[in-house]
Amino acid sequence: MIREAIIADKQQINNLGLKLNSNYDKLFKLEDILKEDYAKILVYEKENKILGFIHVNIFLDDSMDIMNIIVDRKYQRQKIGTKLIEYLLTSNDIKKMTLEVRASNNKAISFYKSLGFKIVHVREKYYGNEDGYLMVKEV
Numbered sequence: 001m002i003r004e005a006i007i008a009d010k011q012q013i014n015n016l017g018l019k020l021n022s023n024y025d026k027l028f029k030l031e032d033i034l035k036e037d038y039a040k041i042l043v044y045e046k047e048n049k050i051l052g053f054i055h056v057n058i059f060l061d062d063s064m065d066i067m068n069i070i071v072d073r074k075y076q077r078q079k080i081g082t083k084l085i086e087y088l089l090t091s092n093d094i095k096k097m098t099l100e101v102r103a104s105n106n107k108a109i110s111f112y113k114s115l116g117f118k119i120v121h122v123r124e125k126y127y128g129n130e131d132g133y134l135m136v137k138e139v
C-alpha cells in the first residue's frame, strides 16, 4: 500500500536513505520535512515494512521536484518506484516533474527515462567532480 509518511516511519526511512548516503539522516529530518506544506513523502509499505519511499516538493500547485526516491535493493525492479510516481501523478494535478541525478547513476537514469523523463541540461561538476543531469517530464 502507498500512503503518506508519518513521524513513526523515521527509522525505516532513514535506514533506506543511509544505504545510499551516509549523511542521509543529517541532511533530511523527517520531522522538519513533514512540517513543510510544499513537501510530500510517500511510502510503499507491505506487511508493516517500508520497501521504498519518495520525497518531493510541489511548487505552484502543478510543478513537482523529486528530491529523492529509494527502493530497498531486495525489492527493486518490481515497479515500486513506478507506482510511487504514478500515485503522485494521479493524486495531484501535476503538469511538470523535475529532478537532478548524478551522471553516473545509470540505474536511476534508466528508471526516469522509462517514465518519460528527458535530460534537458547538464550541470557540470554539480556533485564535486561529477556532473549532474537535470531531467524533466512534461505531464
Ligand SMILES: CC(C)(COP(=O)(O)OP(=O)(O)OC[C@H]1O[C@@H](n2cnc3c(N)ncnc32)[C@H](O)[C@@H]1OP(=O)(O)O)[C@@H](O)C(=O)NCCC(=O)NCCS
Pocket (backbone or CB within 6 Å): 020, 068, 069, 070, 071, 072, 075, 076, 077, 078, 079, 080, 081, 082, 083, 100, 101, 102, 105, 106, 107, 108, 110, 111, 112, 114
Ligand atoms: C531508481 C529506483 C528508485 C528504481 O526503483 P524500482 O522500483 O526498482 O524501479 P521500477 O521497478 O519501477 O523500474 C521501472 C523501469 O525502470 C527501468 N529500470 C529500473 N531499474 C533499472 C536498472 N537497475 N537497470 C536498468 N533499468 C532499470 C526499467 O526500464 C524498469 O522497467 P523493467 O523492470 O520492466 O525493465 C531504484 O533503483 C533505487 O532505489 N535506486 C537507488 C536509489 C537512487 O539512485 N535513487 C534515485 C536518486 S536521484
